Amino acid sequence: MMTVKHFSLEYDKVNEQGTYSPGEVLTGKVTVVTSKKIKVQCFLVKAKGKAKVTWHEQDGQTPVVHSNKKKYFYFEHIILQDKNKGDGSEIMGPGRNVYPFSFVIPNTDMPSTYKGKWGEITYSLRAQLTQSIWLVHKTKTEFPFLTKSEFPFASKSEMILIGLKEQQHATRISFFGSGKITLNVTSEKMGLKQGEAMGVFVEVLNDSARRVIPKFCLCEKQTFVARSKKTVHTKDILFGTGVAVPAESRQTITKVLRIPPQLPPTFFNCCMMKLEYRIKVTLDVPLMRDSEIKLPLVILQGSPKPHQQKPERSVWFSKLPG
Template sequence: MSCGRFFFLCDSIMSVKHLSVDYDKVNEGGSFSPGDILSGRVTVVTTKETKVQSFLVRAKGKAEVAWCEQQGQSTVAHSDKKKYFYFEHIILQDKNKGDGSEIISSGRNVYPFTFVIPDTDMPSSYEGKWGKIVYSLRAHLTQSVWLVHKTKTEFPFLTKSEFPFASKSEMIIIGLKEQQCVSRVSFFGFEKVTMNVTSEKMGVKQGEAIGVTVEVRNNSARLVIPKFYLVEKQTFAARSKRTVHTNELLFGEGESVPAQTSQTMTKVLSIPPHLSPTFFNCCMMKLEHRLKVCLDAPLLRDPEVKLPLVILLGSPKPQRQKPKRSIWFRKLPA
């Protein structure tokens, strides 16, 4: 590269001091839903008049999954993507195929934009172990084939579906308010431990509490202690392949049950308000929950039971906007 071109590029880079994209909130929680109007502005600050080839802002909603598996001596990668919507608003575009004829004035320049989010069923924003559902705004300012400025910000999105896990099963919706019961009998040699677990309902909102009753009949020679867990199951699919990731959150312990005694106890469990709700309305990932109660005892394997649990969307909380990415430039070829 000649010295003249190098100094021209450096001068062009330095002329753009700031590039950002912002949006206007439509509610106190700061989230968007299908059918909402997404308005905002792109701000660019330059030290002098700057020629550009194109300047645009894009709105995008997408889901993507990616993970690797070991198959023998080889590592196999699996990935997939789904686009929910894609819109582009051209702020400036030269008319002569890249001659840089459009001009941005020196100083602070603000360009408004408006998009209408499609009024269709789309999953809420989510980030799991091997996949994520992201809704974002991106601004691109192109000065030349060698020089592109970019910035991005994500905005929180909430589905309109009250039950994004049961669109085809009315029985699941009816069962959300009903009690859930399960029993487990464990034998250790000639000894026996019986555990009955009952939750007051299957559906509970973020931030709410649920009562769980445990009856333990301990006919063994060991002391046992009930422990309560919330199990999160993330399932990811890429074409015909699937993988699962689970997390366990310890809620706490119940009262100890000595040998040769019986005891009934009720534990009130509070669902964390930040916990992602259960969902099935994404073709590449789903999120399920279970309530697990196990008996902590000096055994080879702790007896446990699991109850279905559906986490429902609670009252939306004001969400912090994720930091914007700094503008960056394409590297020059070696």
């Protein structure tokens, strides 16, 4: 019968989210319950931070795997270690045994915990109790890591920081058989915190013979890099449709975009993956090309501020010809 009845690992939660950041001390405990005293060769806890990407492609008839990984830190904390390297001279008593541990997380710029389509950034703890070469007990848990960088995407571009609070706008003119459609889109700003909301304003000048309906999406773009190879995964999150704009008419539509609080923030501070977002507005018109507009959007970490409703028609729209 197994003498080790219970083997668990847990870390101390220092805040509601249970997150840790660079420079902080990570503490926890390992609990071992045994039915009798046992001999131990080695008993240790490991802390690791790493990023890893993997995806598969087909090169003709040959499947190709692209992968890469990066280690941010690796530490070991030895709880028990026999003195003669393998003779099992250390003894653990019967019953419930609790062993505390602690690690200082390096105070360097590391990306937050993230899991994407073909890659992930993980921070984990592992405990290993070795009784003999044939009898090894293991357990693992991951802890959420949060970067200290307020802007983990703009380390090389101060212009992005300046533009976070600026209004974004774009125009698209499309032509097809029954006429011309002009689409003007404005968002209140480029930077939004998780859970925050803002208005997206759309003006449609419909000079065609059919009605059109604007659709609003939040576009997520994940980029993964393995040495010289790159792959991209995109996903659209629909957050609403506008009212129909009749033929030969002009109408302004306002939609409130609310960022889901659980949506990961934008980041660029990982050499193997990055996460970007766009606001996309399209016109639901069959067989019509170039009927979409994308505006940049940066999702920031942190508690959102209450959304303040703005006038349905922005100042920028008022400058358009009647």
